[in-house]
Amino acid sequence: MRDPQWLRGVLPLLVLAVLREGECYGYDLTRKLEAAGLGTVKGGSLYPVLARLEADGAVAIRWSEPTSGPARKYYRLTPAGHEQLQAGASRWLAFTEHAAALLTPSTSELNDATP
């Protein structure tokens, strides 16, 4: 079970990571994040993140020409987004490594817990 607070902090990085694989639209991003095991990401959380990334120049957008129905907004990673992803991913991985080290029970604790 994931904590929504964890996802909130790392969602921009995850979005950039999905976009590294190629251009995506909003709903497609939610499905890819879900397929990656991150659970359902609501549009109410995703689009403000995308708007922030767009404002920062980390992603570029284009609108599709619709044959019917609403136009579709596609996002793609920019060189600045690539840099942001690389820097952010290293910091995140370092952080999770330290967190994991702290959270992982030591061998003695495991032995004590064994009946």
Place this chain on the structure above:
Amino acid sequence: MPRPELDYLDELALELRFAGMDGAQIGSVLEEARDHLAAADQPPEEVFGPAKEYAAALADSQRERLQPRPMSLTVGDLIANGLQFLGFLLGFRGAMIVLLREDAAVDLGPGHLAGAGLLMIGLVWPLWPAMRAYLARRTGFATPVVACVAVVAVFVAVMQWWDEPVLIALSPVPAIGLGAVLIAVCWVRAWRLRDPVQRPSATAGTDHTS
């Protein structure tokens, strides 16, 4: 599109306007929301959360691109409304004299000018705050109606009470012409300042790669 979706998007558009987004930004948000809802086949509240909160989150994410004082009255708005009021007054009174074939002039006294001033003050308070509160669904329709009636009552009383001395006297036809010019100028100004919600075009986009 089902009614709940339309209602939700209308509310979202209003909240985004209150947050300071312009017509192009709102059109972009709405189009993306429509596309998502069409693909997800879920109720909008479930996908985006309450419209007010969603609009606030979107606005927060692009704070530097928002209008600093959204939906506020400017000095230009007030002057335009005052001039428009005088235009209606001149036009209406001139037209009445022409239609009734009276031998009279359209005269404006201090009460008319004070009425225009009072209208401008009444717009600042209580008319505009009452209208904003109504649009934001913080109050019922009665609030702006009561505010409007109160402002009109005050300015009619001032006009009736303070009609001497005559400051301006115009023949009916020039009065109608001047009134029409004032109204037209204010409408052209309003038309130029309008900021309708625009659907994004395929040529719209950003490219930070070049």
